[in-house]
Amino acid sequence: MTATLTRRSLLKRSALIGCSAAASPLLTSLSFAAAPWDGRLVVIILRGAMDGLDVVQPWGAPEYTSLRGKLGGGPQNGAQDLDGFFSLHKGLAPLYPLWQRGDLGFVQAVATPYRDKRSHFDGQDLLEAGTPSLDGARDGWLNRILQNTPGTEGRTAFAIGHGEMKLLAGKAPVADWSPDANLAMSPQAIQLAQLVMRDDPAFRAALTEALMLSDDGAGDDMAMQVPAVSRGKAQVKIAEFAAEQLRGDSRIASFSINGWDTHSRQGRSLKGALAGLTDAILTLHGGLGPEIWQKTAIVAMTEFGRTVRVNGTGGTDHGTGGAMVLAGGAIRGGRVYGTWPGLDEASLYQRRDLMPTMDVRAPAAWVMRSMTGLSRDVLERVVFPGLDMGNDPGVMR
Amino acid sequence: MPYSPELADIRFGCGLSPDIPGPTSVQAMLDGLTGPDRMAQQFPISGFDTLRARLKTKADLRARGKKPSDKSATREKIKALRRESAKEASRNFLQSLLRWTQTDTGFHERLVGFWADHFTARGKSPILKFATAPYIEEAIRPNVSGSFGDLLIATTTHPLMLHFLDQNLSIGPNSTRATKAKRLKGLNENLAREVMELHTLGVGGPYTQTDVRQLAELFTGLSYSRLMDFKYRPGYAEPGAETVLHKSYGGGPATLDPVLRALRDLATHPATARYIAQKLAVHFVSDTPDPALVQHIEARFNDTGGDLRAVCAALLEHPSSWDARLSNVKPPADFIASACRALALGQKRIGGLEVKRVQRLLMGPLDLMGQPWLRPNGPDGWTEEDVEWITPQGVSTRLRWALSAPQKLRRDLPDPRAFVTTTLGQFAPPAVQFAADSAESRSDAIGLVLASPAFQRR
Numbered sequence: 049m050t051a052t053l054t055r056r057s058l059l060k061r062s063a064l065i066g067c068s069a070a071a072s073p074l075l076t077s078l079s080f081a082a083a084p085w086d087g088r089l090v091v092i093i094l095r096g097a098m099d100g101l102d103v104v105q106p107w108g109a110p111e112y113t114s115l116r117g118k119l120g121g122g123p124q125n126g127a128q129d130l131d132g133f134f135s136l137h138k139g140l141a142p143l144y145p146l147w148q149r150g151d152l153g154f155v156q157a158v159a160t161p162y163r164d165k166r167s168h169f170d171g172q173d174l175l176e177a178g179t180p181s182l183d184g185a186r187d188g189w190l191n192r193i194l195q196n197t198p199g200t201e202g203r204t205a206f207a208i209g210h211g212e213m214k215l216l217a218g219k220a221p222v223a224d225w226s227p228d229a230n231l232a233m234s235p236q237a238i239q240l241a242q243l244v245m246r247d248d249p250a251f252r253a254a255l256t257e258a259l260m261l262s263d264d265g266a267g268d269d270m271a272m273q274v275p276a277v278s279r280g281k282a283q284v285k286i287a288e289f290a291a292e293q294l295r296g297d298s299r300i301a302s303f304s305i306n307g308w309d310t311h312s313r314q315g316r317s318l319k320g321a322l323a324g325l326t327d328a329i330l331t332l333h334g335g336l337g338p339e340i341w342q343k344t345a346i347v348a349m350t351e352f353g354r355t356v357r358v359n360g361t362g363g364t365d366h367g368t369g370g371a372m373v374l375a376g377g378a379i380r381g382g383r384v385y386g387t388w389p390g391l392d393e394a395s396l397y398q399r400r401d402l403m404p405t406m407d408v409r410a411p412a413a414w415v416m417r418s419m420t421g422l423s424r425d426v427l428e429r430v431v432f433p434g435l436d437m438g439n440d441p442g443v444m445r
Numbered sequence: 446m447p448y449s450p451e452l453a454d455i456r457f458g459c460g461l462s463p464d465i466p467g468p469t470s471v472q473a474m475l476d477g478l479t480g481p482d483r484m485a486q487q488f489p490i491s492g493f494d495t496l497r498a499r500l501k502t503k504a505d506l507r508a509r510g511k512k513p514s515d516k517s518a519t520r521e522k523i524k525a526l527r528r529e530s531a532k533e534a535s536r537n538f539l540q541s542l543l544r545w546t547q548t549d550t551g552f553h554e555r556l557v558g559f560w561a562d563h564f565t566a567r568g569k570s571p572i573l574k575f576a577t578a579p580y581i582e583e584a585i586r587p588n589v590s591g592s593f594g595d596l597l598i599a600t601t602t603h604p605l606m607l608h609f610l611d612q613n614l615s616i617g618p619n620s621t622r623a624t625k626a627k628r629l630k631g632l633n634e635n636l637a638r639e640v641m642e643l644h645t646l647g648v649g650g651p652y653t654q655t656d657v658r659q660l661a662e663l664f665t666g667l668s669y670s671r672l673m674d675f676k677y678r679p680g681y682a683e684p685g686a687e688t689v690l691h692k693s694y695g696g697g698p699a700t701l702d703p704v705l706r707a708l709r710d711l712a713t714h715p716a717t718a719r720y721i722a723q724k725l726a727v728h729f730v731s732d733t734p735d736p737a738l739v740q741h742i743e744a745r746f747n748d749t750g751g752d753l754r755a756v757c758a759a760l761l762e763h764p765s766s767w768d769a770r771l772s773n774v775k776p777p778a779d780f781i782a783s784a785c786r787a788l789a790l791g792q793k794r795i796g797g798l799e800v801k802r803v804q805r806l807l808m809g810p811l812d813l814m815g816q817p818w819l820r821p822n823g824p825d826g827w828t829e830e831d832v833e834w835i836t837p838q839g840v841s842t843r844l845r846w847a848l849s850a851p852q853k854l855r856r857d858l859p860d861p862r863a864f865v866t867t868t869l870g871q872f873a874p875p876a877v878q879f880a881a882d883s884a885e886s887r888s889d890a891i892g893l894v895l896a897s898p899a900f901q902r903r
Contacts, residue, residue: 096823166638166657167648169825210815211822212833228813229838231845237889240880241844241896247876248898250835255844258837272849272888274806275813275842306822311635312611360631361614366638398654 084199094350096308100371108133139322153381159404166366171351176214187218194220205300291335312361342377369402418444446769458551460783463867477550478590534575545782562826564600593751594712604669610636617683637661647720718746735765771902777814848892861890
């Protein structure tokens, strides 16, 4: 009879960890230092280029119907009007009560400094690097926040799910984890696994972190089970996991929602991604509880927007200016921020895309400023090099 | 280090097998690309014809099902068709796994995997959802040692690619079709952009948004029939010539020829040579390959106009390809497949595995490791970066799979000490040997060998 070894019991049996693991900076996170600030931050990367004009529909613009009529937005098609000019895509309707309470807002016509080649992959890399160009980009902007905040430790920030969150990659330790990854093994198997990975620093660090992050109690049945995906929607499970961490000592959670690349039949193809975003926000809302929700800012951003005109196949192609989604009790919601550039031909970027009127990093920087207390100088020089934050748009309460 | 059959199988093949010796020379590896395709014959994967038959049945059912009396019966039959497709996908997975465990020309399987990922295409409807394996069988597998231009044309004009990147409905704004159609008329840039960004020149290549637009206009007309046969539709084609990378194409009556000429020019462009050379070196050798290796492959690509057999020879003959340090981390699918090869799981052991068990023991774990089979998130396929696979959750899931699944796939697990040697050969570190000797159970011992970095890297 052997007991399941988990993170906390691992602590008690520190002898098992061995000296190589003890030297790992990751283990210092077990000290659970006081968190550096009290607010909770969730950054969601919307991969594939979200069509900001379909999510927050400028139905009040004179050109809207002729440019976008085929997509069936606006109150005339049953979309909820937000402020007399913009309406909310029907796929986000379950979030409307949050808007009414001022816990949901948007920023229109934002973009990263990336222009013209319109590649998803470069666009996402730049969005996550937070730099003006990809030359010399080495870490993610959210990691640089941590690097400049004393008192952060391994569990302050979580990157959740599969696929690297470059946004959080860098020198500061962060936790990488996903639901269903729990590692429960016999103590001897753990010891031997540590032994076979001992001389490979990357594997060793990953294993050490996996052991630390694994839950107590799960997998008490010592017969090893073949790893299986548990029931439930992926986005809900991820948001539940994020909420669980944020209720404790964690302050940042970050994950991706895919499926925004709607080149054809957007009416249909956008539904899944919108449902994922809705599920994620509502699950966080429920999971965090009223008290922590009040301190929470959720920032959802995408690599670029999509063409203003509907293309030949009922979808939209890669564009420039897009939208950002903000939610949480710490957000001053109930409004659409940004400077609206207009949809008339002369106001478009290269006569095809929404003209970006604000750097997407600026509202993000103001959220960070309010959340972490970092100075404007550090934000403009280190976290988002080359950014001019401009006037405070007041997105935070 | 000098050439070794073990390293050949580990780095360029499907891993070591206890029964099948590695290739004796680089020449043997190259010969394995052009001989009769024994793996495809022995473990057939259905092509598009089966899918077409299914699509036809579905269309017929739909037509008949319009009568109210037939409706529920039709729905049932359509559901049955979907189940059949899902079952076939599971069979196709097993067949491709068996090719990995049984081949003596593992480099061929690896190249198929490399190009299938480079030219990622997926279906977006219930039946086409399972069309990727047939697409690979038709468009990729026969073309991995011919010219890159042929491979590019085979994939770009394949119905599944046209469907995946929305080309089939892209209509020239001034085409005869557009002047008649009431709704949906116009271009879709998706395929044109990805052909330049992902398939040929690379994102750093010398093209602009205008080139994307022009190529999209040139591509109008590439389409397929209701039953997914390729079809060129002159009525969709944008009239007039298009200029792509400073060169003019078409201008006469709408035909497929100028499209193919443009694809051939993209295929032999120097930027393409550079991009493909880099990608091959990264995929097979290391995330940070020796620049001399990349230049060597690039030069051969340029000298031969993209002859892929010669390009592979350049990869295999360069000394940097035989660095004795194992570097790249196997992505999950290759990790599981090479583990099955190490466990000698042939037709007899896993050939008849039922759908549920395939799901529970193999395909489900792949999902959890972050690589659902043939379902990457976007047209850029799976990442080559090792750091994206060596995550805490990835290592946890691989470790748990290695400790639990082998005994379910094979009751008579091999002797762990022998397994270390047959699986890791000269690359077996003493620590792994020690772990295999001192594990509590045979299944733990086997699992620890498979979870060791010596097995997970290549």
